[in-house]
Structures are given as C-alpha cells and as structure tokens.
Amino acid sequence: MILGVDSEQRLAALNEVLIGGVEKRAIRIxxxxxxxxxxxxxxxxxxxxxxxxxxxxxxHVGSTSVPGLAAKAIVDIxxxxxxxxxxxxxxxxxxxAGYVLRVREPGHRLFRTHKRDVQVHFWKSGSNDERRHVLFxxxxxxxxxxxxxxxxxxxxxxKQDWPDTNFYxxxxxxxxxxxxERADTWAKQSGWTLSSD
Numbered sequence: 001m002i003l004g005v006d007s008e009q010r011l012a013a014l015n016e017v018l019i020g021g022v023e024k025r026a027i028r029i030x031x032x033x034x035x036x037x038x039x040x041x042x043x044x045x046x047x048x049x050x051x052x053x054x055x056x057x058x059x060h061v062g063s064t065s066v067p068g069l070a071a072k073a074i075v076d077i078x079x080x081x082x083x084x085x086x087x088x089x090x091x092x093x094x095x096x097a098g099y100v101l102r103v104r105e106p107g108h109r110l111f112r113t114h115k116r117d118v119q120v121h122f123w124k125s126g127s128n129d130e131r132r133h134v135l136f137x138x139x140x141x142x143x144x145x146x147x148x149x150x151x152x153x154x155x156x157x158x159k160q161d162w163p164d165t166n167f168y169x170x171x172x173x174x175x176x177x178x179x180x181e182r183a184d185t186w187a188k189q190s191g192w193t194l195s196s197d
Contacts, residue, residue: 007163014166017105022164029070029151029158036064039075043118047079050097054090056080056125061133063154066140070151075118078133080125084109090122131194132180138192139183146179 014022040060047058062076063069081090084107091101094111099120103110108129109122123129140147153175162168186192 007167010167010170011163014164017103018164018166019101019104022166024163025165027072027158027160027162027165027168029155030073031070032064032066032068033073036071036073036075039118040065040077043075043077043120046097047077047120050093051079051081051090054081054093056082057130059134059137061121061137063140063150065137066147069140069147070155073117077118077120078130079120079122080127080130081122082125084122084124094120126194134194135183135187135192136176136180139179139186142186143182146182150175150179 011022037060044058044060047055057078057080059065059078059080060075061078062074063071064073064075079090083089087101087104087109091109094101099111099113101109102112102119107124107127111120111122112118121133123133140150150172153172157168157171160168160171162171
C-alpha cells in the first residue's frame with residue numbers, strides 16, 4: 001500500500017491515541033467459531049468480577065458475536081460505564097485482571113489481552129456508541145443479506161496490505177454506514193430499543 005497525504009495524517013492521528021503506536025498485522029478472516037462465545041462468557045465473568053457496578057453493561061459485539069459470520073479471531077466486548085474518560089475508575093482493575101490499555105481517545109478506551117485475542121471497549125452508558133454497537137450486532141443476527149454483504153466486504157478488504165488494522169476498519173466504514181441505515185429502519189419498525197440491564 002502506497003501511503004498518501006491522507007494516510008500519513010491518519011497514521012499521525014492514530015499515533016496520538018494508540019498506546020504503543022501503530023501495528024502492522026496481517027488481517028486474517030476465518031469462519032465463525034463457537035469458541036468465540038465461550039471466550040466472551042469467560043471474559044464477561046472476569047470483567048464482572050473486576051469492575052463490579054462500574055460496568056453498567058457487558059456485551060459481546062462485533063463479528064464474533066454473530067453466529068455464522070466470518071471474522072478476525074478477536075472477540076470484541078463492549079463495557080458501558082458512566083464516564084469512559086475516568087480511567088482511574090476502571091483502568092487499575094483492568095490491568096490487575098490481565099488487560100492492557102491499547103486506545104485512549106475522548107469517550108473511548110480499549111483494553112486487550114496480552115494474546116491480542118480479546119478487545120474490551122469502554123463506551124459511555126446510554127450513548128450513541130453503545131446503541132450503535134449493540135444494534136449493529138442485533139441487525140446482523142436478523143439480516144442474512146447484510147451479514148453476507150459485510151462478510152464479503154471484509155474478505156475483500158483483508159486481501160489488501162494495511163499499515164495498521166485501523167486502516168482496514170476505516171475501509172469498512174461505507175458499508176457499515178449502509179448497513180446501519182437499514183438497521184435503524186428495522187429498529188424503528190420493530191420497536192427495538194437498547195434495553196437497560
């Protein structure tokens with residue numbers, strides 16, 4: 001991949017929020033694995049113990065949470081908290097539980113395991129970010145067409161050489177926006193809401 005001015009700017013922006021800087025890693029999409037659900041349950045219990053009432057919601061999100069959808073073998077977990085910028089309220093517990101801080105950006109923190117097979121995203125409880133991730137998951141579980149579209153998009157993009165996995169994520173944005181429009185329509189028609197736990 002030849003980096004242009006926009007790419008250089010994106011790399012600079014990423015280096016501002018990524019703890020440890022950008023990482024060039026191969027994007028490998030694999031068929032859906034039932035053990036991803038087991039991994040989520042294991043980490044949900046660990047996070048519940050570590051965070052207690054600080055965690056208002058713990059959800060399995062991302063492609064590994066959609067049965068049948070091929071994905072990178074990385075389990076994404078959403079943790080909703082009252083203030084994701086208040087690291088002092090949860091970061092020490094996360095580190096003690098074995099997670100490493102990877103992303104620090106306004107309104108979002110991301111921790112991951114040392115093996116890099118689980119990512120834990122902290123978003124504000126009741127925020128659009130929380131809603132968007134849960135709705136996207138729920139819609140893909142409903143829509144075979146969009147599930148297929150998303151999988152094909154990921155498989156095509158994974159063939160490219162990316163300077164960092166965030167470039168791959170950025171490249172999915174257009175398709176995700178299209179899918180989210182249909183998900184929002186479905187949510188309105190079906191009465192879907194982000195239920196509180």
